[in-house]
Amino acid sequence: MTRTSTFTAAPAADAAVEPTRVAVSTVIFTLRRLPGSETASVVLPLVRRTRDPHEGLWALPGGWLDAAEGLDAAASRTLAETTGLAPSYLEQLYAFGAVDRSPSRVVSIVYWALIRPDEMADASDENVQWFDAASLPRLAFDHNQIVDYALWRLRNKVGYSRIAHGLLADVFTLAELREVYEAILGRRLDPANFRRQVENSGTLIPTDRFRTGSHRPARLYRYNQDVELADRGPLDRRQ
Numbered sequence: 001m002t003r004t005s006t007f008t009a010a011p012a013a014d015a016a017v018e019p020t021r022v023a024v025s026t027v028i029f030t031l032r033r034l035p036g037s038e039t040a041s042v043v044l045p046l047v048r049r050t051r052d053p054h055e056g057l058w059a060l061p062g063g064w065l066d067a068a069e070g071l072d073a074a075a076s077r078t079l080a081e082t083t084g085l086a087p088s089y090l091e092q093l094y095a096f097g098a099v100d101r102s103p104s105r106v107v108s109i110v111y112w113a114l115i116r117p118d119e120m121a122d123a124s125d126e127n128v129q130w131f132d133a134a135s136l137p138r139l140a141f142d143h144n145q146i147v148d149y150a151l152w153r154l155r156n157k158v159g160y161s162r163i164a165h166g167l168l169a170d171v172f173t174l175a176e177l178r179e180v181y182e183a184i185l186g187r188r189l190d191p192a193n194f195r196r197q198v199e200n201s202g203t204l205i206p207t208d209r210f211r212t213g214s215h216r217p218a219r220l221y222r223y224n225q226d227v228e229l230a231d232r233g234p235l236d237r238r239q
Helices: 071-083 143-157 163-167 174-185 191-200
Strands: 021-033 040-048 062-064 089-096 106-114 128-132 204-211 218-223
Touching: 021 071, 021 143, 021 163, 021 174, 040 071, 040 143, 040 174, 062 071, 071 089, 071 106, 089 143, 089 163, 106 143, 106 163, 143 174, 163 174, 174 191, 174 218
Parallel strands: 021 106
Antiparallel strands: 021 040, 021 062, 040 128, 089 106, 204 218
16 A cells, blocks of 8 residues: 655754734725716725835735734724725625735735725825725736726626625616616626616616716615625624
């Protein structure tokens, strides 16, 4: 019988072994009409690094995980400290831990968050700016890859969940909801087909209120709170 050895050589006694550190970062998405555009785009805030490594480059907001702190609490804290934002939707995205992603050994627990347009005003620090998620500059570390992955998750999840609700007010028109979908998917949707699909989905409840303007009044809708397609399952929120 052949035996497979699982022996791993121990590091040399004089080799310096740095501890692995854990950081928490967040990709924050919202919608905004950029200058010269009539349609909304998905944008996100970035923080300019003021020290090495990558001094002067833009990066995702984040910070170190405290020893006595849960991951969700760390994500909320680092967001407040770096951008002043408190998102209405916050979910763990992925863990990024490539050995060469930082000069020292760092594993980043990355969250993604959704901010409604009326919640954006607090991010006013000169080292915080909003960027079009589809055309970012070179970012620090592996943050371009992280944003690309978050966008991919957002585009996939919008098709089967209530994720768009995190970018809307409590009540909204179908045109406003369609605009969210179009911004996320990056393409136009047929208004009649979209209306038929969302009205048949059972996730929306029509209200008795209308939004008036230059066009004919548009009915306002709200999400059916009894239908939760984005259920995370029996996870402990204190993780």
